[in-house]
Amino acid sequence: MSLDAATVRRIASLARLRVPEDQLPRLGQELNAILGWIEQLNEVNTGGVEPLTGSAALAMRMREDVVNDGAQPEAVLSNAPERIDAFYAVPKVVE
Amino acid sequence: MSLTELSIAEARAGLDRKSFSAVELAQAHLDAIAALNPRLNAFILPTPERALADARAADDRIARGAARPLEGIPLGIKDLFCTRGVRSTAGSRILGNFVPPYESTVTANLFRDGAVMLGKTNLDEFAMGSSNMTSAYGGVENPWQRKGDAATRLVPGGSSGGSAAAVAARLCLGATATDTGGSIRQPAAFCGIAGIKPTYGRCSRWGIVAFASSLDQAGPMARSVRDNAILLGSMAGFDPKDSTSAERPVPDFAAACDQPMKGLRIGVPKEYRVPGMSAEIEALWQQGMAWLREQGAEIREISLPHTKYALPTYYIVAPAEASSNLARYDGVRYGLRVIEPGDSLDEMYERTRGEGFGAEVRRRILIGTYVLSAGYYDAYYLKAQKVRALIARDFERAFADVDAILTPTAPSAAFGMGEKMDDPVTMYLNDVFTVTANLAGLPGLSVPAGLSAEGLPLGLQVVGRAFDEETVFAVGAAIERAAGFTARPVLRAGG
Amino acid sequence: MSEAKPYRVSGDTGEWEVVIGLEVHAQVISNAKLFSGAATAFGAEPNTQVSFVDAAFPGMLPVINRECVAQAVRTGLGLNAEINLVSVFDRKNYFYADLPAGYQISQYSRPVVGKGTILLDMPDGTTREVGITRLHLEQDAGKSLHDQHPAKSLIDLNRAGVALMEIVSEPDMRSPEEAGAYLRKLRTILRYLGTCDGNMEEGSMRCDVNVSVRKPGEGFRTRCEVKNVNSVRFVMQAIEVEALRQVRVWEEGGAVEQETRLYDANKGQTRSMRSKEHAHDYRYFPDPDLLPLVLDPAWVEELKRGLPELPDARKARYMRDFGLSAYDAGVLVLEQETAAYYEAVAKGRDAKLAANWVMGDLFAALNKTGRSIENSPVSAGNLGRLLDLMADNTISGRIAKQVFETMIEAGTDPDPAAIVEAEGLRQVTDTGAIEAAVDAVMAKNADKVAEYRSGKDKLFGFFVGQVMKAMAGKGNPALVNDVLKKKLS
């Protein structure tokens, strides 16, 4: 598989990363090199293997249904780049 | 002896004996930071006022006879840990002047035990790197230099390069760090100190900026194995706020450092003799085996057949998780926002993220986005998680026959700033020996074991069974005893 | 089950069948959010129910709420569905201002609940089975306010992280009526279970409608998803207009494109949501912050034992034990409160009469006064006492209606016996008094008596009316009848 400029552009847009047009080819090459190297995994026979996802624990603990958080609008908003009253503010979204 | 040369255990004893005060101890380190940090750049943000306030409080408790396990011990905190009221950057521009209104569980545990915070240490941006060169706050210089070559500045390794350099240069007695693919052990090896990545789930991830959630683990760095054991004993523990935190008691790690080697079976994986590994690393490895054998351990060759696939597996899993974990940095609720008049929401996202993330982070987000995207998930991510299962199975089988595994920590000694920078894959190879423990969730400790021909530190790695840090500490301490590593870096406090 | 006449859209090329599947997002009733300890209450001040987890601050981690899982399991059991003892949470990645983490934690490949069924009660008393494909747990997003500021959208994260159950049906419905019946029935079941309040106006139940059309007997054609339709009525309207639109597209030689559409209730049409369609690639993968959700079979059993009697079982019981028609039973079980009220009235009394009073006089009164049955102006106890007064012949049915009116108007839930006493409404069973009244009526209407006796039977009713009038309605109707018959013959 190889990444052309159009694919890099699509992936960058999916990831909401602005990539200047003139950097697309170089970035494509870099990503291709990494993907090419990664593809050695195809040598491994993984038939019948269950994917591993991390922790060794088998079952997830559950919390009790108790309200013990929230009620801290200032703490939640204090780092906001822009706020209006008790809201975060972003450029108007037109649906 | 200078206060900056003490071990944590010695410092605790000295404080309790009132040979010196916690304020004096903190001040000695703050002076060292003031003197050396402008060159080393190991701290992004020293916090001297906080340190002295912590130290005064420690002196009070000591005076009252109420000293806690780490009372008055000055530490560096990797700037990936959120610290309440203290700017936390993850080494990235995108967090802007983010000041967390909360304290990470690991740092909260350390402060609960009386530790003093000297400041926030430098790191590769979002912990993505093996050189510390990707930090938005500039590279960190390794306090070690090649023999007779003061001109070449070396990297401290990464991503916990700031913590490693600070500990090695005697700017702190110990530091927190994190390890996703080798980010504690490789910089520890490059800087001639010890560092352990504990078992996945041993330390809470709550409040640590996430890189790759299924691989990230916090751990300590310090100049001795025992100091690591002391720090980990405080950092570790069950945390109900982290669903992947292990509900297990924390053993007495420091006591484990004295366990004898007699009867232990140490595995040496034949697949770790990678092409291009230097002769001196091979020799050091042999030396490590000999030291353990001399202390009564039995050395056995083992096979970890999927070793060569660990790095490519890692470079699918980690970027995939990172691409999702880093989606929250969007300029809406905290951190940097880059916006031009008339920008739409999406344009604001793209500009903020395009400018807020550095090149390596952007590269990994793109790789991660690609491998998860429609049509590629099975071929990349799912495939990688299956290979990961095989890698974990290799270890499981090996641990049926051995109690711990000995390997080199990194394939080379520290390299120069700017070297290995053109080709990402070459840089990634730094983690070839360390990344397997992350994929399998196992504890891994790096111990300084000798010097290269150029006079640079080299480390050996001990990998143990899940939740058997005790054996890892025991083997590490045995190597430490035998190696008698006393070399010190050129750039250091009082040096 | 009888076959009702199938719903068809007639086009130029003949009749078309509509194929409908529904995706319902039902807000789980819980104190705290799915993965955080912040509150879920509706209508709080902006950003006052937001934890750092909900706002996706750096280093924050999700921990699942047991009650939300229990609610999903209860709902699954209520839908006769398979409970998956192992399920997995995935991340659904996309950027939006009210999605703080840049991903929604949801369940993609392994939902907590698998296949189930739901029985629709159609207006003609028949039932129809619709398959449930799955139910999964996921997080709600926050709220974007677009009309508060000229240049900005404002973000409130109070809802961000609230637990939702996404309940997906099979494409088993064939008419707007069936879709309406599905939503009403699902709402009933959720409310019985106490797992969702079913309030579509407040958005605690939201519906996406998948619609396609085909010639009867054909395989499926391309479907469109009509998003976020927020009332049963609009769902039915949206299906109607979307089906018509698709028939037109096909008949004009075009092809329906699979897309997401929006129903505009004002214009009565659906329109394409191209913006939402743009580059959607959710990159689902298992959330590495969470472990598989593994349920203890004993816990599931315990939840099962704790389930209330569900509407289908209750309806069957009403038909069996009370002899009610399918329709009446269906109406009475629709709301738990109604059923409870009805049962309180029916207990130890004529159950069919009780049903008639509840569905007739009481419903009419509630309608008129705009009250719900929980705060009915007449309690079940006093309605029951009113029925008792009829049963023991203290009052007639006609007087009972009058007493009931008085009870409604009083608004203080008065005892009907007291009204009967105070207003002297006790019916007259003294034959002497009745005979006297009959005699007086017959004397006043001698001509009509003659007509009756010469064969004009229809006049009997006239005499009954006159006697009752003379007795101010209090004459025992049976006795009045008897005496009249005797005296007129």
Ligand SMILES: [Mg+2]
């Ligand atoms: Mg949907």
Ligand SMILES: [Zn+2]
């Ligand atoms: Zn959904």
